[in-house]
Amino acid sequence: MATDHSTQILAPRWLIPVAPRDEVLEDHAVWVADGRIEAILTREQAQHRRQASDHPVEWIDLPTHALIPGLVNGHTHAAMSLMRGLADDLPLMTWLEEHIWPVEGQMLGHDFVHDGTMLAALEMIRGGTTTLSDMYFFPEAAIEAVQAAGLRGVFGIVVIDAPNRWSANAEEALAKGVELVNDWRRHSRIEFTLAPHAPYTVGDAALERVRTMSDQLDLPVHMHVHETAHEVEAAVAANGERPLARLDRLGLVNERLIAVHMTQLTDAEIDRLAVTGSHVLHSPQSNLKLASGFCPVAKLLEAGVNVGLGTDGAASNNDLDMFDEMRTAALIAKPIANDAAAVSAHQALHMATLGGARAFGLDERIGSIEPGKRADLVAVNLDEPETQPVFDPVSTLVYSASRRQVSDVWVDGHALLRGGRLRQLDSRAIIDQANTWREPIRWAKPAG
Numbered sequence: 001m002a003t004d005h006s007t008q009i010l011a012p013r014w015l016i017p018v019a020p021r022d023e024v025l026e027d028h029a030v031w032v033a034d035g036r037i038e039a040i041l042t043r044e045q046a047q048h049r050r051q052a053s054d055h056p057v058e059w060i061d062l063p064t065h066a067l068i069p070g071l072v073n074g075h076t077h078a079a080m081s082l083m084r085g086l087a088d089d090l091p092l093m094t095w096l097e098e099h100i101w102p103v104e105g106q107m108l109g110h111d112f113v114h115d116g117t118m119l120a121a122l123e124m125i126r127g128g129t130t131t132l133s134d135m136y137f138f139p140e141a142a143i144e145a146v147q148a149a150g151l152r153g154v155f156g157i158v159v160i161d162a163p164n165r166w167s168a169n170a171e172e173a174l175a176k177g178v179e180l181v182n183d184w185r186r187h188s189r190i191e192f193t194l195a196p197h198a199p200y201t202v203g204d205a206a207l208e209r210v211r212t213m214s215d216q217l218d219l220p221v222h223m224h225v226h227e228t229a230h231e232v233e234a235a236v237a238a239n240g241e242r243p244l245a246r247l248d249r250l251g252l253v254n255e256r257l258i259a260v261h262m263t264q265l266t267d268a269e270i271d272r273l274a275v276t277g278s279h280v281l282h283s284p285q286s287n288l289k290l291a292s293g294f295c296p297v298a299k300l301l302e303a304g305v306n307v308g309l310g311t312d313g314a315a316s317n318n319d320l321d322m323f324d325e326m327r328t329a330a331l332i333a334k335p336i337a338n339d340a341a342a343v344s345a346h347q348a349l350h351m352a353t354l355g356g357a358r359a360f361g362l363d364e365r366i367g368s369i370e371p372g373k374r375a376d377l378v379a380v381n382l383d384e385p386e387t388q389p390v391f392d393p394v395s396t397l398v399y400s401a402s403r404r405q406v407s408d409v410w411v412d413g414h415a416l417l418r419g420g421r422l423r424q425l426d427s428r429a430i431i432d433q434a435n436t437w438r439e440p441i442r443w444a445k446p447a448g
């Protein structure tokens with residue numbers, strides 16, 4: 001089994017680095033050593049270098065595959081996989097207030113989050129996701145699961161002005177967060193954000209504390225913002241201020257902000273996001289399913305705003321499929337902009353990789369196949385009827401391929417999936433464990 005300390009050459013049919021240039025390389029190979037991308041070489045150069053090497057170098061042929069950077073699921077609530085399909089076809093606030101929050105109020109705890117996150121990790125690895133940005137209670141349990149799965153994770157310290165099963169209040173949540181950040185500071189695959197839930201659940205005092213902590217600890221702020229028209233209208237009716245303007249007044253609209261959803265945006269707000277270097281996290285399938293609205297992604301990209309892509313939780317999506325999310329992002333942008341050129345396949349792949357990495361300040365380390373970056377890599381076998389013939393492999397990946405074609409996944413050069421087989425997780429055991437929660441969750445769900 002390939003370990004972090006081995007040297008490998010990955011030789012795909014198509015190499016799609018995403019950056020520094022938007023290009024597709026043929027007859028090329030990636031030299032990986034100690035979990036890091038050392039070089040991108042022609043196949044011939046790679047063969048010569050291998051012959052000259054004084055230590056064994058594994059040659060991994062991927063003759064019908066596209067090799068892409070690991071996908072970055074920039075917004076999810078991993079443990080909510082345990083609630084997949086529990087409450088469908090509802091608008092956001094009904095879904096949350098009448099179905100999800102009552103269940104969370106009874107069920108949440110370390111084991112629930114651990115087991116739900118394991119289920120999510122399994123799904124993500126099989127679908128080519130190598131980094132997730134999670135936002136959920138009991139992050140210590142999610143970290144344990146992500147560590148066991150071998151993935152890279154960014155964990156949100158959830159701040160909400162209501163007592164919940166993880167914290168009594170925002171102060172306690174932030175104190176627990178500081179402790180976690182300090183405990184994991186030196187771990188290379190674990191990162192953090194501050195995650196105030198949404199403008200309508202977090203008051204000014206807590207948001208001011210978040211801003212101070214974000215400055216002190218240099219942490220991004222990851223938050224649901226302008227998810228629905230109702231959210232914005234209710235805030236204007238109550239305080240005469242749009243939520244984004246309020247965040248701006250509190251000093252939170254800056255290069256550390258990762259605003260999730262953003263379905264309601266004026267042109268002036270888009271300019272403000274661009275000028276401040278704020279990031280937007282787009283979750284089109286969740287926005288569709290909850291009838292939340294449409295994020296104007298083409299306008300954001302045009303204005304120079306960095307956009308990442310995320311599935312949201314499996315209770316509102318109802319999967320963690322980043323291939324599907326890329327396709328939806330590319331398709332839905334076109335009628336929104338009334339322009340078939342809006343959000344190309346290449347832009348969708350960029351959002352799902354480097355865009356997400358950049359939002360979380362990880363673009364020096366991941367998000368593209370470039371020398372010096374960590375070897376978070378995904379091979380997709382395009383030799384299937386659904387994906388033949390191939391003219392532009394990026395078009396094929398976004399518009400035709402499915403996650404079932406993901407054959408190999410590496411994080412830090414460590415194989416999590418090889419030839420379609422999981423290398424370190426026991427799928428059966430994880431699914432069985434997840435299913436032990438089914439009955440208790442069903443009982444916790446309010447009738448009706």
Ligand SMILES: CSC[C@H]1O[C@@H](n2cnc3c(O)ncnc32)[C@H](O)[C@@H]1O
Nearest residue numbers: 077100104135136137158197224313
């Ligand atoms: C702060 S994360 C945990 C909290 O958020 C809830 N949640 C899940 N999806 C959404 C969404 O799309 N908008 C707002 N809140 C959401 C989840 O149930 C947890 O209570």
Ligand SMILES: [Zn+2]
Nearest residue numbers: 075224312313
């Ligand atoms: Zn969310």
